[in-house]
Amino acid sequence: MSEGFSRPVAGHVPVLRLGDVLLVTLQGDLYDSSAQQLQQDLSETIARSGVTGVVIDISGVEIVDSFLGRVLAEIAAQTELLAARTVLAGMRPAVAITLVELGLTLPGLRTALNTEAAMELLARPVVASRSGGRHEESP
Amino acid sequence: MHTAAGVEARLPIRSDMDLVWVRQHVRQAAARLGFGLVDQTKLVTAASELARNTLVHGGGGLMEASHVVSGGVDGLRLAFSDSGPGIPDLDRALSDGYTSGDGLGMGLGGSRRLVHDFEVESAPGAGTTVRVTSWVTGPRHPRGGH
Numbered sequence: 417m418s419e420g421f422s423r424p425v426a427g428h429v430p431v432l433r434l435g436d437v438l439l440v441t442l443q444g445d446l447y448d449s450s451a452q453q454l455q456q457d458l459s460e461t462i463a464r465s466g467v468t469g470v471v472i473d474i475s476g477v478e479i480v481d482s483f484l485g486r487v488l489a490e491i492a493a494q495t496e497l498l499a500a501r502t503v504l505a506g507m508r509p510a511v512a513i514t515l516v517e518l519g520l521t522l523p524g525l526r527t528a529l530n531t532e533a534a535m536e537l538l539a540r541p542v543v544a545s546r547s548g549g550r551h552e553e554s555p
Numbered sequence: 556m557h558t559a560a561g562v563e564a565r566l567p568i569r570s571d572m573d574l575v576w577v578r579q580h581v582r583q584a585a586a587r588l589g590f591g592l593v594d595q596t597k598l599v600t601a602a603s604e605l606a607r608n609t610l611v612h613g614g615g616g617l618m619e620a621s622h623v624v625s626g627g628v629d630g631l632r633l634a635f636s637d638s639g640p641g642i643p644d645l646d647r648a649l650s651d652g653y654t655s656g657d658g659l660g661m662g663l664g665g666s667r668r669l670v671h672d673f674e675v676e677s678a679p680g681a682g683t684t685v686r687v688t689s690w691v692t693g694p695r696h697p698r699g700g701h
Binding site for chain 1: 571572574575578579582592593595596597599600603604607662664665666668669
């Protein structure tokens, strides 16, 4: 195979802890099983460590199909139940265009243009709202 | 009418590792033909959805990729085939929100929106073949050419 292939990510996706936030950087092409493993690892790590936020940097991800989209949405829902918030950072424009056309708009998923903006978003206080969801206060 | 230069690659779809190879092959082939980044991303995403259908619903199968030319325009045709149970109700399978597996119901209907041409052949017990073609549109971006 030629050098143009990005290396598939098999097995473990590393999860880094930065204070109250877990940082996950997805790179290249993920196996389905790696995405599912990450989903499980994150829930366990949040429950064990009590972090309040998760940032998933997908700037190195070339495509998000409905499978990976579903895993990301489930991660966000799970972290919410574990009293933490997930922010998806750095989605490529071509990926965003494709997801909308595919019909997968991932409602409820917080996004930020990059990891730094995601960390800032998580640093803001959360207020409970009567409409069921929660929203961040503007600074 | 278009001329097909013949099947250029046959890739097995038997595991989630094969899905990775399918995506990478389609991305490389599309880039070589001069597809822009957004069109490449759409085609690779469609290929990933369809290959997963082949794996999950069809019990595995294969993808054939061919370079096609119509009116001087290059295209990439991908055919996903399996000899699985087939799709009993195609109209329903193509409608948005329909799902029979553990997806989000974006599989067929969603993939159709990501490509230019889309056809399905399927019958109960006779397997399924989905053929999609996308054409290089807009200004050419040949690889490495600036």
